[in-house]
Amino acid sequence: MKTERKFIDALKTMMAEQPLETISVAAIAKKCGVQRQTFYYYFSDIYDLIVVTFLNEKITEINFVKNFDEMLDCFFAYYKTNKKFLDATIESAGKDAFTEFIQNNAYQVYLRFISMVSDSKELTTVEKKAIARYHSNAFANVFINYLSSHKQKTYPELKGQFEFLKDDFIKEAVNDTIKRKKKNATQAAKK
DSSP, X not given: OHHHHHHHHHHHHHHTTSOGXXXXXXXXXXXXXXXXXXXXXXXXXXXXXXXXXXXXXXXXXXXXXXXXXXXXHHHHXXXXXXXXXXXXXXXXXXXXXXXXXXXXXXXXXXXXXXXXXXXXXGSOHHHHHHHHHHHHHHHHHHHHHHHHHOSSOOHHHHHHTTTTOOTTHHHHHHHHHHHHHXXXXXXXXXX
């Protein structure tokens, strides 16, 4: 894992200074002090390294957030800490890996938010996952779109992108799903 970590750190450092498209495997290997072949022992190409980079990334405190504002705080803090690397990633073919990283982290948070809604016990695991997947995909798309389209990225401006959300939107999503489920059961019983 030490060598793999060296490659990850080298890529992040290099992308903070230059576009991904100008970075070669040979340059990454040289920065790590290893032969080019060593890179290919761990990764198939630079995009594979980007995917592994995001698989190893962590968003500090994300497992402890209790509401949407805290969640957004964590994501923005992660962005600010890794700004140059993430801006370069967004401008490259690695954008999809970053988007998936945001989606996966948001998905875990939304699952936790759903479990905090008392009525959620009426939902199946599949229904809970569907709600979390829908909201995490929407969150990631708005978040990435904001980062992609704004030169000066500020927290208040980012927060403004989510103004359409009410404080109890997850509770509302759970209750709407329960209502639809009961309505469908009633209609099925009548047939």
